[in-house]
Amino acid sequence: MSTRRTQVLQPLEDIVPARIFKSEVMAWAKRIGVAPKEIRLRLMKNKWASCSSNGRLTFNTELLNQPARFRAEAIVHELLHLKVPNHGRLFKHLMKAYLSHRDII
Numbered sequence: 176m177s178t179r180r181t182q183v184l185q186p187l188e189d190i191v192p193a194r195i196f197k198s199e200v201m202a203w204a205k206r207i208g209v210a211p212k213e214i215r216l217r218l219m220k221n222k223w224a225s226c227s228s229n230g231r232l233t234f235n236t237e238l239l240n241q242p243a244r245f246r247a248e249a250i251v252h253e254l255l256h257l258k259v260p261n262h263g264r265l266f267k268h269l270m271k272a273y274l275s276h277r278d279i280i
């Protein structure tokens with residue numbers, strides 16, 4: 176029996192359609208209290224997501240194939256940048272506060 180680490184394919188439930196991903200982003204945005212102007216998905220080479228100064232978020236389509244926990248981290252990270260533009264203490268504190276709950280997956 177193979178271990179999870181050697182599996183090439185992700186478990187089925189970890190692959191989500193774009194519209195589900197966007198609704199995950201919106202649910203987190205509501206929870207965090209931010210309102211992204213636009214949520215886009217496109218293939219990105221070097222990062223999982225980016226945030227423009229005018230509030231538009233772009234997520235890497237590769238996130239659709241990542242485990243739920245990883246998606247949540249990427250989503251919360253980018254949404255928090257609408258509140259905190261850097262990765263300082265406040266940012267780290269908020270990341271921990273939002274992602275330490277057991278109910279996120």
Ligand SMILES: [Zn+2]
Pocket residue numbers: 252256262
């Ligand atoms: Zn960042």
